[in-house]
Amino acid sequence: MIALTLPAQDGGSFNPPSVTSHLAPFFTIGGFEFTKQMALVLLSVVIIAWFFVAAARKGQLVPGRLQFVGEMGYGFVRNSVAKDVIGAKDFKKYVPLLFSLFFFILLNNLYGTIPWIQLPSFSHVTGAYFLALLVYVVWIGVGIKVNGLRYFKLAVVPSGVPWYILPLVVPIEIISNFVVRPMTHSLRLFATMLAGHLIVLIAGSGIEFLIAQESWLLKGTSILVLAGATAMYMLEALIMVLQAYVFVLLTAIYIEGAVHADSH
Numbered sequence: 001m002i003a004l005t006l007p008a009q010d011g012g013s014f015n016p017p018s019v020t021s022h023l024a025p026f027f028t029i030g031g032f033e034f035t036k037q038m039a040l041v042l043l044s045v046v047i048i049a050w051f052f053v054a055a056a057r058k059g060q061l062v063p064g065r066l067q068f069v070g071e072m073g074y075g076f077v078r079n080s081v082a083k084d085v086i087g088a089k090d091f092k093k094y095v096p097l098l099f100s101l102f103f104f105i106l107l108n109n110l111y112g113t114i115p116w117i118q119l120p121s122f123s124h125v126t127g128a129y130f131l132a133l134l135v136y137v138v139w140i141g142v143g144i145k146v147n148g149l150r151y152f153k154l155a156v157v158p159s160g161v162p163w164y165i166l167p168l169v170v171p172i173e174i175i176s177n178f179v180v181r182p183m184t185h186s187l188r189l190f191a192t193m194l195a196g197h198l199i200v201l202i203a204g205s206g207i208e209f210l211i212a213q214e215s216w217l218l219k220g221t222s223i224l225v226l227a228g229a230t231a232m233y234m235l236e237a238l239i240m241v242l243q244a245y246v247f248v249l250l251t252a253i254y255i256e257g258a259v260h261a262d263s264h
Helices: 036-057 065-086 092-113 125-147 150-156 163-211 214-261
Strands: 025-029 032-035
Touching: 032 036, 036 065, 036 092, 065 092, 065 214, 092 125, 092 163, 092 214, 125 150, 125 163, 125 214, 150 163, 150 214, 163 214
Parallel strands: none
Antiparallel strands: 025 032
16 A cells, blocks of 8 residues: 655645555564454454343343343344244244344444444454355355255256256356355445445545645635535444344345255
């Protein structure tokens, strides 16, 4: 990444952010770098565990606020994602995975809306790759467990397709299901988090740059940049929630396809 230094009218300089601005390590031990993302991921595990343990501790018939929020979150994943997508017969065993993924991704995304943190953990691609790989192993494992090795045939040979078209269709299905699917599953989450983070970062740096100028006209334009940055901030918060939902929804769809491969 090329570092740029822009001159300011007051004789100073301004260093704009780059793609690697959010990757600086907290500390380094030997060759290991402990980054801000790692700290946030570990913190998210503690927060999620504490919250749901606290929400379920009393288990009152008439729930308090904490229990109500916890039950509402669990019910959303259980009923609106797992049950609706996978089916009432088979969904229960996959609820813990979907529930954990949803709130883990949601909290790590929402870090980007918190002042002084403002860094979604999945703006680094490694975390997104890991989750997509986990889901990849799970749904293939489910397909083999339910259908045996016949699952691979069911996954790449669509029913009802004439035999003379199969040489064209099968390679496309292999690439689509076993190569493109996990790549898009991870990159969708990573790309949206990185893009939103950089837009807000650049807008904030732009405000800083404009305020540092001697011209009052340029100082005034920082208000317009602030208004745009606020709008982007709110849009990014919405996208953070939607991406957590989309990732878990696609996970449920992949599992459903593996469970019911012989009926597709």
